[in-house]
Amino acid sequence: xxxxxxxxxxxxxxxxxxxxxxxxxxxxxxxxxxxxxxxxxxxxxxxxxxxxxxxxxxxxxxxxxxxxxxxxxxxxxxxxxxxxxxxxxxxxxxxxxxxxxxxxxxxxxxxxxxxxxxxxxxxxxxxxxxxxxxxxxxxxxxxxxxxxxxxxxxxxxxxxxxxxxxxxxxxxxxxxxxxxxxxxxxxxxxxxxxxxxxxxxxxxxxxxxxxxxxxxxxxxxxxxxxxxxxxxxxxxxxxxxxxxxxxxxxxxxxxxxxxxxxxxxxxxxxxxxxxxxxxxxxxxxxxxxxxxxxxxxxxxxxxxxxxxxxxxxxxxxxxxxxxxxxxxxxxxxxxxxxxxxxxxxxxxxxxxxxxxxxxxxxxxxxxxxxxxxxxxxxxxxxxxxxxxxxxxxxxxx
Amino acid sequence: xxxxxxxxxxxxxxxxxxxxxxxxxxxxxxxxxxxxxxxxxxxxxxxxxxxxxxxxxxxxxxxxxxxxxxxxxxxxxxxxxxxxxxxxxxxxxxxxxxxxxxxxxxxxxxxxxxxxxxxxxxxxxxxxxxxxx
Numbered sequence: 001x002x003x004x005x006x007x008x009x010x011x012x013x014x015x016x017x018x019x020x021x022x023x024x025x026x027x028x029x030x031x032x033x034x035x036x037x038x039x040x041x042x043x044x045x046x047x048x049x050x051x052x053x054x055x056x057x058x059x060x061x062x063x064x065x066x067x068x069x070x071x072x073x074x075x076x077x078x079x080x081x082x083x084x085x086x087x088x089x090x091x092x093x094x095x096x097x098x099x100x101x102x103x104x105x106x107x108x109x110x111x112x113x114x115x116x117x118x119x120x121x122x123x124x125x126x127x128x129x130x131x132x133x134x135x136x137x138x139x140x141x142x143x144x145x146x147x148x149x150x151x152x153x154x155x156x157x158x159x160x161x162x163x164x165x166x167x168x169x170x171x172x173x174x175x176x177x178x179x180x181x182x183x184x185x186x187x188x189x190x191x192x193x194x195x196x197x198x199x200x201x202x203x204x205x206x207x208x209x210x211x212x213x214x215x216x217x218x219x220x221x222x223x224x225x226x227x228x229x230x231x232x233x234x235x236x237x238x239x240x241x242x243x244x245x246x247x248x249x250x251x252x253x254x255x256x257x258x259x260x261x262x263x264x265x266x267x268x269x270x271x272x273x274x275x276x277x278x279x280x281x282x283x284x285x286x287x288x289x290x291x292x293x294x295x296x297x298x299x300x301x302x303x304x305x306x307x308x309x310x311x312x313x314x315x316x317x318x319x320x321x322x323x324x325x326x327x328x329x330x331x332x333x334x335x336x337x338x339x340x341x342x343x344x345x346x347x348x349x350x351x352x353x354x355x356x357x358x359x360x361x362x363x364x365x366x367x368x369x370x371x372x373x374x375x376x377x378x379x380x381x382x383x384x385x386x387x388x389x390x391x392x393x394x395x396x397x
Numbered sequence: 398x399x400x401x402x403x404x405x406x407x408x409x410x411x412x413x414x415x416x417x418x419x420x421x422x423x424x425x426x427x428x429x430x431x432x433x434x435x436x437x438x439x440x441x442x443x444x445x446x447x448x449x450x451x452x453x454x455x456x457x458x459x460x461x462x463x464x465x466x467x468x469x470x471x472x473x474x475x476x477x478x479x480x481x482x483x484x485x486x487x488x489x490x491x492x493x494x495x496x497x498x499x500x501x502x503x504x505x506x507x508x509x510x511x512x513x514x515x516x517x518x519x520x521x522x523x524x525x526x527x528x529x530x
Binding site for chain 2: 025028029032033047048050053054055056057058061136137138141153154155156157158159160173208212213237238239240241353373374377378
């Protein structure tokens with residue numbers, strides 16, 4: 001791999017052992033992926049921070065970098081952790097877990113990471129078209145590439161940490177324009193309600209399962225909403241390993257990307273396949289969960305509207321969001337409105353990476369297909385996926 | 398005795414040999430692998446991967462998967478090597494940190510043939526996978 005003089009110095013230890021170690025890891029990964037050189041990034045987003053998912057080995061890995069004096073060199077954000085840092089003791093979280101989780105967060109803050117703790121870093125700092133990022137968090141990677149036209153691979157959490165402290169990543173995969181050309185056209189039959197993020201997520205789930213990897217091309221008659229793109233991309237990265245889709249009317253540079261298509265496969269998804277994912281009408285969930293990825297303002301406002309028709313909800317509703325969006329919603333009086341309707345708003349975390357739901361619910365209804373994939377696997381809790389517009393039916397009975 | 402040799406691309410160096418565990422669906426390391434037990438969990442069934450040659454088409458799902466692979470090594474439950482059709486950054490990162498040899502089968506169509514064999518030897522130097530029964 002070709003390295004600049006500056007990069008040579010870094011990898012030879014002239015900037016200290018932690019930079020040397022991080023550079024060696026980046027180069028090794030890059031070489032395995034055929035990278036010819038390294039590039040500078042403008043934003044690193046690190047995943048793998050929940051004590052539930054990374055455990056002792058992950059904590060020690062991070063601690064090691066902290067103790068050797070690692071510091072972030074670019075704007076660097078953090079993924080959700082295993083609990084809401086403020087109200088964890090009301091959420092079935094043990095003191096032991098909380099201490100370990102706080103330890104991880106402390107190390108990250110001490111290394112210079114932004115107080116973020118969200119899977120929606122693009123809401124904190126909007127990626128620019130064409131800019132290079134090193135992001136972990138498959139749902140955020142999907143948005144960065146698909147919606148914002150920025151360039152990032154689906155980086156493992158550890159690699160994103162190495163990139164945060166060096167400001168570098170390897171130049172391969174989606175950093176190269178020639179690798180961003182669609183490979184599979186998704187044909188949707190008529191009658192599919194694309195404006196509902198719950199439905200958009202199911203489409204993503206099916207795409208991920210059917211094609212696994214590659215770059216799907218979506219040309220829909222009506223444009224997907226922002227929240228729908230968010231739900232769709234998150235699901236493709238859960239059931240599959242898709243890091244980017246090209247969506248007409250959404251993806252920057254769509255026309256140029258489509259022009260470059262040489263050969264493209266085709267798969268069809270019909271209305272019935274989507275309906276097969278939906279539960280029977282007489283299912284009674286004991287929890288409704290939204291916010292995977294973390295709820296944005298549109299979702300919070302939409303939820304408020306839906307619940308305006310209820311006096312008090314019968315089924316508890318949990319919403320996961322970022323501190324960033326929570327504070328915005330708070331200013332607009334939305335948090336108070338939702339709390340009046342028995343909604344619990346969680347910051348910093350979500351049921352996928354937190355033990356908060358474990359063993360507590362018989363049936364969780366979620367609008368998130370990503371959660372539909374993970375919650376049963378991670379928390380052993382039966383989960384069903386529903387369209388957003390069904391929330392009222394389940395909540396307000 | 399049956400023997401077959403397949404050409405491989407070496408992503409994480411290392412020689413290895415052992416009993417094949419063939420999985421025909423993609424693996425999400427977060428959620429489908431328990432590093433404390435050294436097993437892959439699919440449809441409620443636990444499949445032991447410790448000290449085996451773990452063969453699967455590709456990884457999927459969470460970027461936290463790299464940490465799960467690293468944890469396999471930490472808990473001394475790692476497979477001897479991993480063989481895939483296509484490797485992605487999450488998998489490569491995990492195998493580098495966990496020091497687990499990782500190879501890709503060059504001819505994707507030959508991948509399913511591996512199912513028919515009991516033992517695998519990874520010859521990193523010659524870039525060959527030797528399968529025996």
